[in-house]
Amino acid sequence: MAFKTLTEYLAWLYYQYLLCTGIYVLEPWEKSIFNSILLLVMAMVAYTSYVFVPIHVRLALQFFSGVFGGQTESAVTLMS
16 A cells, blocks of 8 residues: 555544544534544543653562562672
């Protein structure tokens, strides 16, 4: 499938989005509400991932390093 311009490709992607979600049957004001809620949820997921995932990854690494015999932070500071 050859696209002449970027706008044609983006229009095709938007059309695919409409077909896959089934919102092509909605009225324009219903589409805007649906898209707004979807955008809001995606923004909240991205923000939550940015804030909380690094904390959980750090805690998991600390836990598994202790379980599998890694040195704790206090032992490292005593050696320095």
